[in-house]
Amino acid sequence: MNIVSYLKKNGITHTLKIINEYKMQELFDSLVSIFTKQKELRNSIVIxxxxxxxxxGGAFYDYLINNEYNKKYKIVLLLKDKLVKELPENVDYFYLRKPSLRKSYVMSLSKFFTFDNDMLRKYRKDQKHFYLTHGCFPLKSTIGKITVPNYVDFVLSPSGNVDNIIVKQFGLTSKEQCLHTGFPCHDIFYSKPEPLVFLSNYDKKIIWAPTFRKGGGYNRNDSTASYPLGIPLLETLDELANLNTYLSQRDIALIVKLHPMQDISDLELKQFSHIKFLTNQDLNRKNTNLYQLLMNSDALLSDYSAISYDYLHLDKPIGYVFSDLNDYKLGLSVDNVDDYIAGDKILSFNNLLHFIDNIYLEIDKNKEKRKELFNKIFEKQDGESCERLAQIMEL
Structure with a gap:
């Protein structure tokens, strides 16, 4: 990296932030590795x-704790936000973006690493790195946005049917890196949902979970269109108000779950009686999470997000909001998109109302197509993905 040209392009504040978050840690890593490269690796799992x-990562962590693996293994969490809860015995943490010599030391001697998003360096060849991904199947193209380093040992893939797509999208060296254990976050779908009090007054619940268009990093914007409400298709509060009336007449709640990477600083997020905007922080305050929200829903609206594939495990109707596909810079990971969706394409406001009416009337025309797609995408269809991953690690 040419520091002068980088400084001119990004400014001093951003440059200093990058130096502090990345370059200082790289320096610490290099120094510590000199002293630890001959030491025996420890029973430690970094998540x-x-x-x-x-x-x-969170689902696998819960599995390890619930099955008392922390009695044998030290579990080290890499956090992005301030820790707000007490950790169990033999669980430690570091802040992902905060340089630390001790972090370098602990990680340089850890046996196993799992990453959902930020794949950190491999200190030694005898360490094992697992990229669990944060989306089971990338309908949106990730080429140039997610590149898996060649030192990563395994990457989760839903099945051999899509390994070629996974290899291309993540820049893998071969299909041998693909691991078909299932995805830890899907295990919860095979358990009983916890009732959500804040949804109990509605007859039916539709979750709208758009992928982010603006956010996800330093001034990243994946669309040429603007989204004053943070979602495609709808642009004004008047349109939302009209939709709210339509929903209230059918006693249906539309829960807009904003992507955790979405920049919401300039959005008009007004709450209506039957339209609610929720962030991860909102769910945390309600003592629940995205997966419980999905399990308590009757249908899903999404787009190019992998959440539409997660939702196949629940066998409920899916609508695909493709109204801004021509504005979406990344494009799709497949040419024949109709072979990789199992629900209505929603291109207009009237399409959206039609989808809502079908949920209200309990009309489900895509059930068989969903089953076909589910079997095509997912090799594992149970609640034992965490267990299989632990077995691969020989914990």
């Missing part, structure tokens, strides 16, 4: 989550 304590 990074897309959002702290959630996604695949």
């Amino acid at each position: 990074e989550c897309h959002t702290d304590f959630e996604n695949n």
